[in-house]
Amino acid sequence: MRAGPAGAARRAVADIGTADGFAVRLEAATAVYGTGAAAVTALHEVSAGVPRGAFTAMMGPSGSGKSTFLHLAAGLDRPASGRVLLGETDLSGLSETALTELRRTRIGFVFQAYNLIPALGVLDNITLPLRFARRPVDPAWLARITDAVGIDGLMGRRPGELSGGQQQRVAIARALVTRPDVVFADEPTGALDTGTGAQVLGLLRELVDSLGQTVVMVTHDPVAAAYAHFVMFLADGRIVDQLYAPTARSVAARMAGLGER
Template sequence: MSSHEQIPEAVSLIGVGRVHGKGTAAVTALSDVTVGISRGSFTAVMGPSGSGKSTFLQCAAGLDRPTSGTVRLGETDLSGLNETGLTELRRERVGFVFQAFNLMPSLTVLENITLPLRLAGRKADREWLAEIVRRVGLTGRTEHRPAELSGGQQQRVAIARALVTRPEVVFADEPTGALDTVTAKEVLVLLRDTVDTMGQTVVMVTHDPVAASYADEVLFLADGRITDRLAGASAEQIADRMTHLGAWAA
């Protein structure tokens, strides 16, 4: 008998559908999506505009409720939670990184990073906080305001904020979309590092094949369905697959 226990997936979607609107105005954003994302993995989600990428992320993260199917975070079925339960889950078990950084301009770097803890009524673990600040390269910048930082530094603050609660999953929505190529690479290396050295689980929506090439696996969405998965692919292979996706999805 194997002594290896089955580790529950970080996130699993089972037969998930999401329809926006009703009747003749109904638009299907996701259709019967079933996928599991392993703990300690970096997954990129790609697809043409309107393919359902953002809806996938919102349903997986508990920001939006699917019309059908089941979403689980670890062993928690999200459909069994009321709005208060979902808010607590998002605050304590999930981290978010967005294209627009979403920092509070009046707060310092340190205050922005610890904001999720304050909202949850929890004190920061000083050692963990120092470790996060060091890892994201913000040592010596913690008393600055966002306006005093570059775009790349602001995104590092956002990543630190996402990590500070020790979330089960970090969801990143186009995290390099507002950054230049060099800065984008720094942010992607940082996300990759959180997976490799901290065992973090990262799910990233991106339109950029170079960004996606940092992931362990790429999920391709077209017309609300997962049409392909590529593991360990180069930017060129991913771009080539996206080209065909566009052709067949039309």
């Protein structure tokens, strides 16, 4: 029997020897920026798996390595040593062209800035990744995701005619349109007010629970992290803690403890 999100999350750091249950794995991955005396090690031999079909939040103090973890896992940066695997695909050995194609087809991105094209309507913004990948639109899947994110009545509008929350919903639909293995969200509610942010976070959780989508979110906000199934904490470039079925209070308490390191 396949483990549910909570069961998969409990194995996220403890058992990464197999791809089963994990969308992305880092194996002894080290990230170094700069050279010589100016070199900074952002991640130190990190081994961890991102559970498939779960909502994972990455947290840590500023400079802890959480954004670097996301960049390696998403194939945006390469490790100085170790491996990064998307399913069974070793990203470390791919050419830049192959990495670009992989990001277009197997990875979705949601950022604080919506990155929508103002001159294009909602439909064209959503399907843009398919154009880049030269893949046809699946009308049934498009209808399903636009309904799931609550924008099926906005398809004829342009970004400037939408609220911030609606624009982020369009960005989420765009991230889902290629049926990616994993969606990476970097502070996805940072530009939204509290109420709208809560709606977007609830939507991300619902997409995981109803569609089985894998989502990894970097956030500094304990309230946002509480929407996840699982929270992974980083400090000084290492994974130092993890929390299952988080609450805002339990996440804040763990973060306070990290501040004392």
